[in-house]
Amino acid sequence: MTAAFSLEGRTALVTGANTGIGQAIALAMAGAGAQVICAGRRSSSETVARAGDQAEDLILDLSNPMAAAGVFAEREVDILVNNAGIIRRDDAVDFAERDWDEVIDVNLKALFFTSQAFARSAMTRGARGKIVNIASLLSFQGGIRVPSYAASKHGVAGLTKALCNEWAEHGITVNAIAPGYIATSNTEALRNDPSRNEAILARIPAGRWGAPSDIAGTAVFLAAPASDYVNGAVLNVDGGWLAR
Ligand code: NAP
Numbered sequence: 614m615t616a617a618f619s620l621e622g623r624t625a626l627v628t629g630a631n632t633g634i635g636q637a638i639a640l641a642m643a644g645a646g647a648q649v650i651c652a653g654r655r656s657s658s659e660t661v662a663r664a665g666d667q668a669e670d671l672i673l674d675l676s677n678p679m680a681a682a683g684v685f686a687e688r689e690v691d692i693l694v695n696n697a698g699i700i701r702r703d704d705a706v707d708f709a710e711r712d713w714d715e716v717i718d719v720n721l722k723a724l725f726f727t728s729q730a731f732a733r734s735a736m737t738r739g740a741r742g743k744i745v746n747i748a749s750l751l752s753f754q755g756g757i758r759v760p761s762y763a764a765s766k767h768g769v770a771g772l773t774k775a776l777c778n779e780w781a782e783h784g785i786t787v788n789a790i791a792p793g794y795i796a797t798s799n800t801e802a803l804r805n806d807p808s809r810n811e812a813i814l815a816r817i818p819a820g821r822w823g824a825p826s827d828i829a830g831t832a833v834f835l836a837a838p839a840s841d842y843v844n845g846a847v848l849n850v851d852g853g854w855l856a857r
Pocket of ligand 1: 628629630631632633634635652655673674675676677696697698719748749750792793794797798799800
Protein backbone atom coordinates (compact mmCIF):
# COMPACT_ATOMS: atom_id res chain seq x y z
CA MET A 614 0.00 0.00 0.00
CA THR A 615 2.88 2.41 0.71
CA ALA A 616 3.70 2.52 -3.02
CA ALA A 617 0.28 4.01 -3.70
CA PHE A 618 1.30 7.07 -1.70
CA SER A 619 4.88 7.30 -3.04
CA LEU A 620 6.08 9.97 -5.46
CA GLU A 621 9.33 8.09 -6.16
CA GLY A 622 10.49 8.68 -9.72
CA ARG A 623 8.12 11.63 -10.28
CA THR A 624 8.98 15.25 -10.91
CA ALA A 625 6.74 17.93 -9.41
CA LEU A 626 6.63 21.65 -10.10
CA VAL A 627 5.20 23.75 -7.25
CA THR A 628 4.48 27.44 -7.81
CA GLY A 629 5.02 29.84 -4.91
CA ALA A 630 7.31 27.33 -3.19
CA ASN A 631 9.45 29.81 -1.24
CA THR A 632 7.06 30.16 1.71
CA GLY A 633 3.72 29.21 3.28
CA ILE A 634 1.57 26.44 1.86
CA GLY A 635 3.68 26.03 -1.29
CA GLN A 636 6.83 25.49 0.75
CA ALA A 637 5.11 22.88 2.93
CA ILE A 638 3.82 21.06 -0.17
CA ALA A 639 7.23 21.14 -1.88
CA LEU A 640 8.93 19.69 1.21
CA ALA A 641 6.27 16.99 1.65
CA MET A 642 6.53 15.96 -2.00
CA ALA A 643 10.32 15.74 -1.71
CA GLY A 644 9.78 13.67 1.44
CA ALA A 645 7.51 11.34 -0.54
CA GLY A 646 10.30 10.80 -3.08
CA ALA A 647 9.66 13.39 -5.82
CA GLN A 648 12.17 15.66 -7.48
CA VAL A 649 10.69 19.10 -6.90
CA ILE A 650 11.05 22.21 -9.02
CA CYS A 651 10.42 25.10 -6.64
CA ALA A 652 9.05 27.91 -8.77
CA GLY A 653 8.44 31.47 -7.64
CA ARG A 654 8.87 35.11 -8.50
CA ARG A 655 11.90 35.08 -6.20
CA SER A 656 14.30 32.38 -5.12
CA SER A 657 13.04 29.39 -3.10
CA SER A 658 16.56 28.85 -1.77
CA GLU A 659 15.40 28.03 1.78
CA THR A 660 12.98 25.36 0.51
CA VAL A 661 15.63 23.92 -1.81
CA ALA A 662 18.18 23.79 1.02
CA ARG A 663 15.70 21.96 3.28
CA ALA A 664 14.80 19.46 0.54
CA GLY A 665 18.43 18.46 0.02
CA ASP A 666 19.34 17.21 -3.44
CA GLN A 667 15.69 16.60 -4.35
CA ALA A 668 14.83 20.18 -5.26
CA GLU A 669 15.85 22.93 -7.64
CA ASP A 670 15.04 26.61 -7.86
CA LEU A 671 13.18 28.19 -10.78
CA ILE A 672 12.34 31.87 -11.11
CA LEU A 673 8.84 32.12 -12.55
CA ASP A 674 6.89 35.37 -12.19
CA LEU A 675 3.25 34.53 -12.78
CA SER A 676 2.14 38.17 -12.88
CA ASN A 677 2.80 37.34 -16.54
CA PRO A 678 0.15 34.58 -16.90
CA MET A 679 2.02 33.07 -19.88
CA ALA A 680 5.32 32.86 -17.98
CA ALA A 681 5.27 29.05 -17.77
CA ALA A 682 4.65 28.52 -21.48
CA GLY A 683 8.17 27.23 -22.21
CA VAL A 684 8.88 25.52 -18.88
CA PHE A 685 7.39 22.12 -19.67
CA ALA A 686 9.07 21.87 -23.07
CA GLU A 687 12.44 21.86 -21.29
CA ARG A 688 11.51 19.50 -18.43
CA GLU A 689 9.39 16.36 -18.11
CA VAL A 690 7.08 17.21 -15.23
CA ASP A 691 4.54 14.67 -13.86
CA ILE A 692 2.88 16.78 -11.15
CA LEU A 693 1.88 20.46 -11.26
CA VAL A 694 0.85 22.26 -8.08
CA ASN A 695 -0.75 25.63 -8.87
CA ASN A 696 -0.25 27.22 -5.48
CA ALA A 697 0.97 30.80 -6.12
CA GLY A 698 -1.67 33.31 -5.14
CA ILE A 699 -2.19 36.85 -3.93
CA ILE A 700 -4.96 38.72 -2.14
CA ARG A 701 -5.99 42.39 -2.11
CA ARG A 702 -8.34 43.82 0.52
CA ASP A 703 -10.65 46.82 0.12
CA ASP A 704 -14.36 47.63 0.30
CA ALA A 705 -16.06 46.48 -2.90
CA VAL A 706 -17.39 49.99 -3.46
CA ASP A 707 -13.82 51.37 -3.55
CA PHE A 708 -12.08 48.38 -5.16
CA ALA A 709 -9.48 49.43 -7.76
CA GLU A 710 -9.16 47.95 -11.25
CA ARG A 711 -5.50 47.24 -10.61
CA ASP A 712 -6.34 45.14 -7.52
CA TRP A 713 -8.88 43.29 -9.63
CA ASP A 714 -6.51 42.58 -12.54
CA GLU A 715 -3.43 41.64 -10.51
CA VAL A 716 -5.33 39.04 -8.47
CA ILE A 717 -7.16 37.55 -11.44
CA ASP A 718 -3.91 37.37 -13.45
CA VAL A 719 -1.93 35.43 -10.82
CA ASN A 720 -4.68 33.36 -9.17
CA LEU A 721 -6.74 32.42 -12.22
CA LYS A 722 -5.29 33.33 -15.63
CA ALA A 723 -1.77 32.08 -14.80
CA LEU A 724 -3.25 28.91 -13.26
CA PHE A 725 -5.10 28.18 -16.51
CA PHE A 726 -2.21 28.85 -18.89
CA THR A 727 0.34 27.05 -16.70
CA SER A 728 -2.02 24.04 -16.64
CA GLN A 729 -2.45 24.27 -20.42
CA ALA A 730 1.34 24.25 -20.97
CA PHE A 731 1.70 21.27 -18.60
CA ALA A 732 -1.11 19.32 -20.32
CA ARG A 733 0.23 20.02 -23.81
CA SER A 734 3.62 18.62 -22.79
CA ALA A 735 2.11 15.53 -21.12
CA MET A 736 -0.14 14.83 -24.12
CA THR A 737 2.77 15.23 -26.56
CA ARG A 738 4.79 12.70 -24.56
CA GLY A 739 1.81 10.39 -24.02
CA ALA A 740 2.47 10.72 -20.30
CA ARG A 741 0.03 10.75 -17.39
CA GLY A 742 -0.19 13.86 -15.23
CA LYS A 743 -1.52 15.19 -11.94
CA ILE A 744 -2.60 18.79 -11.39
CA VAL A 745 -3.30 20.04 -7.86
CA ASN A 746 -4.83 23.50 -7.66
CA ILE A 747 -4.97 25.51 -4.46
CA ALA A 748 -8.50 26.83 -4.20
CA SER A 749 -9.97 28.39 -1.03
CA LEU A 750 -13.01 28.53 1.24
CA LEU A 751 -13.73 31.55 -0.99
CA SER A 752 -14.29 29.06 -3.82
CA PHE A 753 -17.63 28.53 -1.99
CA GLN A 754 -18.13 31.65 0.13
CA GLY A 755 -17.89 35.35 -0.66
CA GLY A 756 -15.59 36.60 2.08
CA ILE A 757 -15.44 40.22 3.19
CA ARG A 758 -13.55 42.99 1.30
CA VAL A 759 -11.81 40.53 -1.05
CA PRO A 760 -14.00 40.52 -4.20
CA SER A 761 -11.26 39.78 -6.76
CA TYR A 762 -9.90 36.98 -4.57
CA ALA A 763 -13.35 35.40 -4.17
CA ALA A 764 -13.95 35.67 -7.94
CA SER A 765 -10.56 34.13 -8.72
CA LYS A 766 -11.02 31.23 -6.31
CA HIS A 767 -14.57 30.48 -7.52
CA GLY A 768 -12.90 30.39 -10.94
CA VAL A 769 -10.26 27.92 -9.71
CA ALA A 770 -13.02 25.53 -8.58
CA GLY A 771 -14.73 25.86 -11.97
CA LEU A 772 -11.53 25.32 -13.93
CA THR A 773 -10.69 22.26 -11.82
CA LYS A 774 -13.91 20.64 -13.04
CA ALA A 775 -13.67 21.96 -16.61
CA LEU A 776 -10.11 20.68 -17.10
CA CYS A 777 -10.97 17.33 -15.48
CA ASN A 778 -13.71 16.86 -18.05
CA GLU A 779 -11.39 17.48 -21.00
CA TRP A 780 -8.17 15.88 -19.79
CA ALA A 781 -9.26 12.76 -17.86
CA GLU A 782 -9.21 10.73 -21.09
CA HIS A 783 -5.54 11.71 -21.48
CA GLY A 784 -4.67 10.30 -18.04
CA ILE A 785 -4.46 13.70 -16.40
CA THR A 786 -6.26 14.26 -13.10
CA VAL A 787 -7.17 17.80 -12.07
CA ASN A 788 -8.14 18.31 -8.43
CA ALA A 789 -8.08 21.15 -5.94
CA ILE A 790 -7.57 21.66 -2.24
CA ALA A 791 -9.64 24.29 -0.45
CA PRO A 792 -7.56 25.23 2.58
CA GLY A 793 -9.30 26.72 5.58
CA TYR A 794 -7.73 29.55 7.57
CA ILE A 795 -4.00 28.85 7.48
CA ALA A 796 -1.40 30.94 9.30
CA THR A 797 0.68 32.42 6.45
CA SER A 798 1.42 35.92 5.16
CA ASN A 799 -1.84 35.68 3.14
CA THR A 800 -3.86 35.82 6.38
CA GLU A 801 -1.59 38.03 8.49
CA ALA A 802 -4.00 40.99 8.34
CA LEU A 803 -6.84 38.82 9.70
CA ARG A 804 -4.76 37.40 12.54
CA ASN A 805 -3.63 40.94 13.47
CA ASP A 806 -7.27 42.13 13.70
CA PRO A 807 -8.45 40.96 17.17
CA SER A 808 -12.19 40.90 16.35
CA ARG A 809 -11.77 39.09 13.01
CA ASN A 810 -9.30 36.67 14.58
CA GLU A 811 -11.73 35.86 17.41
CA ALA A 812 -14.71 35.44 15.05
CA ILE A 813 -12.72 33.13 12.76
CA LEU A 814 -11.41 30.98 15.60
CA ALA A 815 -14.89 30.69 17.13
CA ARG A 816 -16.20 29.10 13.92
CA ILE A 817 -13.43 26.57 13.32
CA PRO A 818 -14.47 23.24 14.88
CA ALA A 819 -10.79 22.28 15.22
CA GLY A 820 -10.39 25.39 17.41
CA ARG A 821 -7.15 26.58 15.84
CA TRP A 822 -5.70 28.15 12.72
CA GLY A 823 -4.25 25.62 10.31
CA ALA A 824 -0.52 25.32 9.64
CA PRO A 825 0.90 25.06 6.10
CA SER A 826 1.89 21.46 6.92
CA ASP A 827 -1.83 20.65 7.45
CA ILE A 828 -2.29 20.97 3.68
CA ALA A 829 0.75 18.94 2.62
CA GLY A 830 -0.58 15.40 3.13
CA THR A 831 -3.65 16.02 0.98
CA ALA A 832 -1.42 17.45 -1.76
CA VAL A 833 0.79 14.35 -1.71
CA PHE A 834 -2.32 12.13 -1.89
CA LEU A 835 -3.68 14.05 -4.90
CA ALA A 836 -0.29 13.70 -6.64
CA ALA A 837 0.14 9.99 -5.88
CA PRO A 838 -1.29 6.84 -7.52
CA ALA A 839 -3.66 6.41 -4.53
CA SER A 840 -5.84 9.19 -5.98
CA ASP A 841 -5.91 7.99 -9.60
CA TYR A 842 -9.74 7.78 -9.63
CA VAL A 843 -10.20 11.11 -7.83
CA ASN A 844 -10.81 13.72 -10.52
CA GLY A 845 -12.48 17.13 -10.63
CA ALA A 846 -12.73 17.20 -6.83
CA VAL A 847 -12.30 20.17 -4.53
CA LEU A 848 -11.24 18.77 -1.14
CA ASN A 849 -11.78 20.96 1.93
CA VAL A 850 -8.89 20.92 4.40
CA ASP A 851 -10.34 23.41 6.83
CA GLY A 852 -10.55 22.00 10.35
CA GLY A 853 -14.29 21.59 9.79
CA TRP A 854 -15.10 25.22 8.85
CA LEU A 855 -17.52 24.38 6.02
CA ALA A 856 -19.28 21.74 8.08
CA ARG A 857 -20.36 24.41 10.56
P1 NAP B 1 1.80 33.22 1.01
O1 NAP B 1 2.65 32.81 2.15
O2 NAP B 1 1.56 34.67 0.75
O3 NAP B 1 2.34 32.51 -0.31
C1 NAP B 1 1.93 32.87 -1.59
C2 NAP B 1 2.96 32.36 -2.57
O4 NAP B 1 2.61 32.76 -3.91
C3 NAP B 1 4.34 32.94 -2.28
O5 NAP B 1 5.31 31.99 -2.57
C4 NAP B 1 4.37 34.08 -3.28
O6 NAP B 1 5.66 34.55 -3.57
C5 NAP B 1 3.74 33.40 -4.47
N1 NAP B 1 3.42 34.37 -5.49
C6 NAP B 1 2.70 35.50 -5.37
N2 NAP B 1 2.70 36.19 -6.53
C7 NAP B 1 3.44 35.47 -7.40
C8 NAP B 1 3.82 35.65 -8.75
N3 NAP B 1 3.48 36.76 -9.43
N4 NAP B 1 4.60 34.71 -9.34
C9 NAP B 1 4.97 33.62 -8.65
N5 NAP B 1 4.67 33.40 -7.37
C10 NAP B 1 3.89 34.31 -6.75
O7 NAP B 1 0.35 32.64 1.21
P2 NAP B 1 -0.21 31.14 1.30
O8 NAP B 1 -1.28 31.20 2.28
O9 NAP B 1 0.88 30.15 1.48
O10 NAP B 1 -0.87 31.01 -0.14
C11 NAP B 1 -0.67 29.91 -1.01
C12 NAP B 1 -1.95 29.61 -1.73
O11 NAP B 1 -2.93 29.18 -0.79
C13 NAP B 1 -2.55 30.84 -2.43
O12 NAP B 1 -3.10 30.44 -3.68
C14 NAP B 1 -3.65 31.25 -1.48
O13 NAP B 1 -4.68 31.96 -2.13
C15 NAP B 1 -4.11 29.90 -0.99
N6 NAP B 1 -4.91 29.90 0.24
C16 NAP B 1 -4.38 30.33 1.42
C17 NAP B 1 -5.18 30.29 2.55
C18 NAP B 1 -4.67 30.73 3.89
O14 NAP B 1 -5.45 30.76 4.84
N7 NAP B 1 -3.39 31.07 4.05
C19 NAP B 1 -6.47 29.83 2.50
C20 NAP B 1 -6.98 29.40 1.27
C21 NAP B 1 -6.18 29.44 0.15
P3 NAP B 1 6.27 35.77 -2.70
O15 NAP B 1 6.74 35.18 -1.41
O16 NAP B 1 7.39 36.27 -3.57
O17 NAP B 1 5.18 36.78 -2.51
